[in-house]
Amino acid sequence: MIKLYDYALSVNCYKPRLLMSLLDVDYESVPVDFFPGEEHKGAAFRKINPLGHLPVLIDGDFVLRDAHAILLYLAAKHDRSGRWYPTADPELIGQVAQWMLFAEGTTATASAARLHDNLGYGFDIDEVRQGAHRLFRVLDEHLWFAERDGRDWVCSPPHPTVADLAIFPDVMLSEEGGISRLDYPALRRWTDRVRRLERFTPMPGIQPVGAPFP
Amino acid sequence: MTGPDQAGSDLAGPDLGGSDLAGRQGLDLTAAPIENGWHAIARSDDAPLRHVYQTELLGRELAVWRADDGYLNVWDNRCLHRGVRLSIGSNEGSELKCVYHGWRYSSRTGGCTYIPAHPGQAPARTLCTRVFPAQERYGLVWANLGSEVDPGGPEPIEVLDDGAPFALRSLPVNASPLMVMSRLGDYRSDRGPGFEAEQEPTVTMTPMGPLSARVTSVLAGVEATVVFFVQPVDAGRVVVRGVLAETPTPSLEIQTLRHHAEALEQLRQVLEAAAGGEPRPAPLEAALQRVEIREPVSSRPGVGDDARVEVVVERKAESGRGVMAFELAPVSGELPTTQPGAHIDVFLPNGLVRQYSLTNRAGDQGRYVIGVKREADSRGGSAVLHDSVSEGDVLTISAPRNTFSLRRDARHTILVAGGIGLTPLLAMAETLNEGGHSFELHYFARSADHVAFAPRLGRLGPAATAHLGLSPVETGEALQEIVARHEPSSHLYICGPGPMLDAARQAAGHSGWPDPRVHFEYFKNSNELDRSHGFELTLARSGLTVFVGPGETILDVLRANDIDLPSSCEQGACGTCVLGVIEGRPDHQDVYLNASERESGERIVACVSRSVDDRLVLDL
Numbered sequence: 025m026i027k028l029y030d031y032a033l034s035v036n037c038y039k040p041r042l043l044m045s046l047l048d049v050d051y052e053s054v055p056v057d058f059f060p061g062e063e064h065k066g067a068a069f070r071k072i073n074p075l076g077h078l079p080v081l082i083d084g085d086f087v088l089r090d091a092h093a094i095l096l097y098l099a100a101k102h103d104r105s106g107r108w109y110p111t112a113d114p115e116l117i118g119q120v121a122q123w124m125l126f127a128e129g130t131t132a133t134a135s136a137a138r139l140h141d142n143l144g145y146g147f148d149i150d151e152v153r154q155g156a157h158r159l160f161r162v163l164d165e166h167l168w169f170a171e172r173d174g175r176d177w178v179c180s181p182p183h184p185t186v187a188d189l190a191i192f193p194d195v196m197l198s199e200e201g202g203i204s205r206l207d208y209p210a211l212r213r214w215t216d217r218v219r220r221l222e223r224f225t226p227m228p229g230i231q232p233v234g235a236p237f238p
Numbered sequence: 239m240t241g242p243d244q245a246g247s248d249l250a251g252p253d254l255g256g257s258d259l260a261g262r263q264g265l266d267l268t269a270a271p272i273e274n275g276w277h278a279i280a281r282s283d284d285a286p287l288r289h290v291y292q293t294e295l296l297g298r299e300l301a302v303w304r305a306d307d308g309y310l311n312v313w314d315n316r317c318l319h320r321g322v323r324l325s326i327g328s329n330e331g332s333e334l335k336c337v338y339h340g341w342r343y344s345s346r347t348g349g350c351t352y353i354p355a356h357p358g359q360a361p362a363r364t365l366c367t368r369v370f371p372a373q374e375r376y377g378l379v380w381a382n383l384g385s386e387v388d389p390g391g392p393e394p395i396e397v398l399d400d401g402a403p404f405a406l407r408s409l410p411v412n413a414s415p416l417m418v419m420s421r422l423g424d425y426r427s428d429r430g431p432g433f434e435a436e437q438e439p440t441v442t443m444t445p446m447g448p449l450s451a452r453v454t455s456v457l458a459g460v461e462a463t464v465v466f467f468v469q470p471v472d473a474g475r476v477v478v479r480g481v482l483a484e485t486p487t488p489s490l491e492i493q494t495l496r497h498h499a500e501a502l503e504q505l506r507q508v509l510e511a512a513a514g515g516e517p518r519p520a521p522l523e524a525a526l527q528r529v530e531i532r533e534p535v536s537s538r539p540g541v542g543d544d545a546r547v548e549v550v551v552e553r554k555a556e557s558g559r560g561v562m563a564f565e566l567a568p569v570s571g572e573l574p575t576t577q578p579g580a581h582i583d584v585f586l587p588n589g590l591v592r593q594y595s596l597t598n599r600a601g602d603q604g605r606y607v608i609g610v611k612r613e614a615d616s617r618g619g620s621a622v623l624h625d626s627v628s629e630g631d632v633l634t635i636s637a638p639r640n641t642f643s644l645r646r647d648a649r650h651t652i653l654v655a656g657g658i659g660l661t662p663l664l665a666m667a668e669t670l671n672e673g674g675h676s677f678e679l680h681y682f683a684r685s686a687d688h689v690a691f692a693p694r695l696g697r698l699g700p701a702a703t704a705h706l707g708l709s710p711v712e713t714g715e716a717l718q719e720i721v722a723r724h725e726p727s728s729h730l731y732i733c734g735p736g737p738m739l740d741a742a743r744q745a746a747g748h749s750g751w752p753d754p755r756v757h758f759e760y761f762k763n764s765n766e767l768d769r770s771h772g773f774e775l776t777l778a779r780s781g782l783t784v785f786v787g788p789g790e791t792i793l794d795v796l797r798a799n800d801i802d803l804p805s806s807c808e809q810g811a812c813g814t815c816v817l818g819v820i821e822g823r824p825d826h827q828d829v830y831l832n833a834s835e836r837e838s839g840e841r842i843v844a845c846v847s848r849s850v851d852d853r854l855v856l857d858l
Contacts, residue, residue: 234328
C-alpha cells in the first residue's frame with residue numbers, strides 16, 4: 025500500500041491526501057512529529073528525504089518527495105479518467121505546469137505566513153503577506169474571467185485538475201496567516217466548488233461546505 | 239475636521255468640474271449622509287445560490303447570502319455564539335449554518351432556528367443576528383447600515399436608469415475613499431475596442447454624491463459613460479464598482495469587461511502608490527448595536543402588546559375538505575422567526591384567541607401558513623376564520639412559541655399526524671427533507687378528499703404516506719406497525735386528535751420507546767379538571783406566598799399579583815406556562831408533560847395543574 029509521511033496540520037501533506045481521497049486510493053498515513061518534535065529534520069527522516077521536508081510518498085520501491093510532484097505522480101498513475109493531469113494536449117500540460125508553479129508561490133507566501141503565525145517560523149511576515157495578496161489578485165481575476173467564460177476551474181477544461189488542488193489549501197488556510205480573502209470573491213466561490221467535489225476530504229481549518237442548489 | 243453635514247454637501251454638488259478634488263478635507267465617513275446612505279457592496283452575481291459572500295462596509299464586516307427563494311440577506315458577519323465569521327459558514331438554502339458549532343439562522347430575520355448542542359429546545363427569540371436592508375440595482379447589491387434608512391433604496395442615477403446598465407468588474411483598492419474620489423477623473427478607458435491608441439479622449443468627471451461619480455469619455459464622437467460607486471470598506475480601503483451606462487453587444491461583453499478591468503487596474507496602481515506614501519488612517523470601528531426583538535409575553539389582552547404582530551390575510555383557500563389554509567403576510571417588516579413545531583395565537587375579531595401551528599419549515603419566513611379545520615362544535619374560533627375572515631383582512635397574532643420543537647440530530651425521525659395535526663408535522667417534514675435527514679411522515683386522514691396541503695405532501699415523495707379512511711381499530715394496528723420499527727436514536731413526533739394520540743403513545747410505549755424520544759402535541763385538554771382544593775403557593779425567587787383558592791388557577795393568582803407569566807392555550811395543552819417545582823407534589827391535570835416528567839414532579843403546567851400537598855414552592 026502507498027505510504028504517506030504525513031503531518032495533519034500541513035497544507036502540503038493535505039494536498040496528496042485530498043487527491044487520494046478524490047481518486048479513492050487507499051494509503052497508509054505515517055505520522056511525522058513535525059511540531060514540536062521536528063522529526064523531519066532528524067537523521068532518520070533525512071534518509072528518506074535529504075531535504076528534510078514533508079510530505080514523502082512511498083509507492084512500493086518508489087520514493088517521491090514534494091507535494092506538487094506527488095500530485096502529478098498520483099494523478100498519472102491512479103486516475104484512469106486522465107482528467108486530473110491531462111497530458112494529451114501540449115497546451116494543457118503547459119497550463120497545469122504554470123499553475124502548479126503558481127502554487128509554489130502561494131505555498132511560499134500564504135502558507136509561509138501561516139507557519140509564521142501558528143508555529144513561529146521566522147519569515148518576514150509583511151513581505152509574505154503582501155506576496156500572497158499579489159498572487160491572490162492575479163488568481164481572483166483569472167477565475168473571475170473564467171466564470172464569465174463558463175469555466176469553473178483554474179485550467180481550461182470543464183473539470184478540476186491537480187493545479188486546483190495544489191493551490192486550494194494555501195488559499196483556504198490563508199486567514200490563519202492573517203491574509204483575508206475579503207477582496208477575492210471569485211477565489212472564495214472557487215473554494216466552494218472544490219469543497220463540493222465528490223469524496224472531498226477536510227483537514228483542520230478546512231471544513232466542507234453545504235450541498236449545492238439542487 | 240468637518241461637521242456631520244459638510245461632507246455630503248462638499249462633494250455632492252451638482253458639478254464641481256475638473257477631476258481633482260484633492261486637498262478637500264471633507265469626507266467624514268461617520269457623517270450622516272454616509273452612515274445612513276446606501277452603498278454598493280457587491281455585484282449581484284457575487285451572491286449566487288448556496289454561497290456566502292464576505293465584504294466590509296465602514297469597518298463593519300458583512301456576510302451576504304441569497305436564500306433559494308432569491309431573498310438577499312446582508313448580516314453582521316459574526317455568529318452570536320462564539321463570534322466566528324458567518325461567511326465561512328454554509329448557505330443551506332433558507333438558513334445559514336455557522337461552521338463552528340452549527341448554529342442556524344433564518345433567512346430574512348437572522349433569528350436563530352437551531353442549536354445542535356440543545357437539540358430538543360427552541361432557541362431563545364433574543365438570539366437574532368443583526369440584519370441590514372438590501373436592494374439590487376444596476377447589477378449591484380446595495381446595503382444600508384444606518385439608523386435612518388430611506389426604504390426607497392439608493393438614489394436613482396438618471397444616466398443608468400435611462401440606459402442599459404452593465405456592471406463592470408469591481409476592484410478593491412488600498413487607498414482612502416477621499417483619495418479614490420479625488421482621482422477618479424484620471425480613469426482612462428481610451429484603449430477600448432474601436433478606439434485608436436494614439437488618440438486622447440476628452441474626459442469629464444462629475445461627482446454625483448459623496449462616494450459616487452460619473453466619468454464620461456468622448457473620443458472621435460463616441461461617448462462612453464461609467465458611473466463609479468466607491469464602497470468605503472474602511473478608512474483606508476475601498477472597492478471601486480463601475481457600471482457602464484450602455485450594455486455592449488454580447489460578442490463584445492468579455493472584451494469590454496477586460497478593457498475596463500485593465501483601465502481600473504492602472505488607476506489602482508496609481509492610487510496605491512500614492513496611498514503608500516501617506517500614513518495609514520486609523521480603521522473605523524463598527525459600533526455594536528442592540529437587536530430589537532418582538533418578544534411574546536402573554537396572550538392576555540392588554541398585556542405584552544409588543545408581542546402582537548399585525549398580519550394581512552394574503553391568501554385564503556380550501557386545502558382538503560373542511561380545512562382552510564391561510565397565508566399571513568407581515569403588514570410591515572418581517573415576521574418573527576419561527577421554527578418547525580411552533581404555534582401562534584390568533585386574536586379573532588370576535589375577541590376569541592385560538593392557537594394554530596405554523597406549517598413553515600425552518601427559514602421559510604416570507605409568509606406564515608396555517609391550516610384551520612372547521613370544528614363541528616365550533617365555539618366561534620374556526621367558524622369565524624372560515625366564514626368571516628377574508629383575503630385582505632388584517633389579523634393580530636402573537637409571535638410564534640415553540641413547545642414542540644424538532645431535533646435535527648436523529649438518525650431517523652418518524653412523524654405521525656392525524657387530521658389537522660398534520661400542520662406542525664408538515665413543517666418538520668419539510669425541514670428534515672431540505673436538510674437531507676432520514677424521516678417518514680404518516681398522515682391519517684378520513685379520505686383522499688380530506689388530505690390537506692396535498693401538493694406539499696407530494697413534494698416529500700415516498701417519505702410521506704397517507705393512511706386513508708381507517709377505522710379506529712385499523713388505525714391502532716397501523717400505528718403499532720409504524721412504531722414497531724425503531725433504532726436507538728430514532729425520534730417520534732405525534733400530533734392529532736386525543737384518542738389517536740393516546741393510541742400512538744401507548745403503542746410506542748409497548749414497542750419500547752423511552753419517553754424522551756416520544757414527542758407529542760394535543761389539540762386540547764380533554765381531562766376533567768378538578769379545582770376543588772385550595773393550596774398555599776410560594777414563589778421562591780419572588781419571595782411571595784399566596785393562596786390558590788378552590789376554583790382559581792395558579793395562573794389566575796399570579797396575574798392577580800401582577801406577575802406576568804407567558805401563556806397561550808390556557809387549558810394545559812401547549813406548554814407555554816410551564817414552571818419549575820422546588821417543593822411539593824404537583825397535581826398534574828395537563829396533557830403536555832409526558833409520564834416521566836409527571837412522575838419526576840419537577841415541572842408544572844400553571845394554567846391547569848395544582849398541588850397535592852397543602853404547600854407548593856415554585857421556581858419563579
